[in-house]
Amino acid sequence: MRQLSINRLKQGDVLGRTIYANDGRVLLGRGIAFTPSYIERLRDLGINIVYVDDEETKDIVLEDVITEEHRREAMASLEFSGQAVQVGKDFDGFKVKKAVNNIIEDILFQKEIFISLTDMRSYDNQIFAHSVNVCVLSIVLGKALGLDQNNLEALAIGALFHDIGTVKLPKELLRKRESFTTKEEDLYKTHTSLGFDILRSKRELNLLSAHIAFQHHERMNGSGYPRKLEGEGIHQLAQIVGIADFYDNMVNDGPGHTRMLPHEACEILMGCSDKLFPHDLVVTFLKHIAAYPTGCTVKLNTGEIGIVVDQNKSLPMRPIVRVLLAGQDLNQVKAKEYDLVKERTTFIESIFE
CATH class of the missing domain: 3.90.105.10 (Molybdopterin biosynthesis moea protein, domain 2)
Structure with missing residues (x-):
């Protein structure tokens, strides 16, 4: 595949x-x-x-870190909750807990986790797919940091609902892919406060989840919003979701922006460490991210075109690439593979979009 x-x-x-x-x-x-x-x-x-x-x-296997059923269950739970909020009704927080705990169990069950799958997102499910992905990425980082079950649950709910406030914003704003105007940006920023108000009213949910929705756009250097908090003034769980949200927004289309390639996003995120996010959290996060996702087509500095077929988890920037070679008989195609950890003078120049 x-x-x-x-x-x-x-x-x-x-x-x-x-x-x-x-x-x-x-x-x-x-x-x-x-x-x-x-x-x-x-x-x-x-x-x-x-x-x-x-x-x-056909021999390349691409597996999600959570089951397809649990991913769809979380998206459906989020959509149902969002629809309820839009019409001023309550939603079942216990069903939300069930959905996120299924995801937590999927992730805790695995010894080594490496994210190497790109979402197939449409305009209509972008917000839901993004929120579930941020939830998954946040739990992966939370697990790596050794968070206990209670904090993992609060983290997962806060991550899944970090953008719940956007359900109260105009749909045309959320579907826009060009840069926001100043007025549009100011309106979009209100989703953090709106999300906080929605989640803090749910007594069955940990109040930490509401604070995650409130703080996930705060940055260490005080450049974030809504309160321009700095350093340790930002809760660690909100910083975790902030990193996951920042990365997922870069590699997927979203409100006010278009996507970039994963290796570019990894470089940008590393450049933001100690400025926007704590260095140790960024380094730990990137250990679980494939800079060149399995299955993507790449161009090597040798001029050859290949497909990433596997990952070197110790060096995410140096995957294994399969190059297809056509012999004299064009019906006979052979393949060779470069392990870029071993082939030190061979590197990836670009990804084919």
Whole structure:
């Protein structure tokens, strides 16, 4: 299986991972061959990345760190809660706890965790997919830091609901991908206070979760919002969610911005350590992130084109790349692999979008 930009999809390519709607409905099932109308439909939905199966990459296995069922359950829980808030109704905090604890169990069950999967997000599920991903990333970092069960649960709920305040903002603002105007930015920033008010009213939820929603945009140097807190004035759990949110926003389209490539986001995040986020948290976080996700197509400094087939977890910037070689008979295609930890003079120049 490999990752492809929607712009590189062609008729006959076979879908490698099922694409779901918010409510769990199947939009396109694994194994379906793409037609021009399917490709155009995905483009209309705002889906930029898909996974395809082909002969050259059929042995590449891409696994999520949580089950598909638990990811969809968390998205559905968040969507239901958001709809309730929009119409002024209450939502079931105990169902939320159940959804996040399933995710926590999935992550605690694994010995080594390495994030190497890119979301297939549409315009309609972007907010939900982003929130679930921030939840997953936050728990992974929380686990690495040795947080206990109570703090992991508060962290997970705060992460899943960190943007719950956006349900009270105009939809056209949330769908905008160009930079915000000053007025739009000021309006968007209110989502932290709105989220705090929503979560602190839920007695069955830890008040720490509300403070995470309130503080996840605060930064160590005081440049954040809404209160321009500095250093240790920002709760550690909010700093964890802040890092996860910052990274996930960089590698995916979102309100007021378009995405960048994971290795670029990793470099930027490292450059922000000790300025926006604590250095030790950033270093620990990046140990669990694949700078070049498995399945992506890359160009090497040798001029060769290859596919990332595996990761070196000790050196995330140096994965294993498979290069396809065509012999004299173009029907006979051989492959060779570079382990970039061992091939020290070979490196990745760029990722093909």
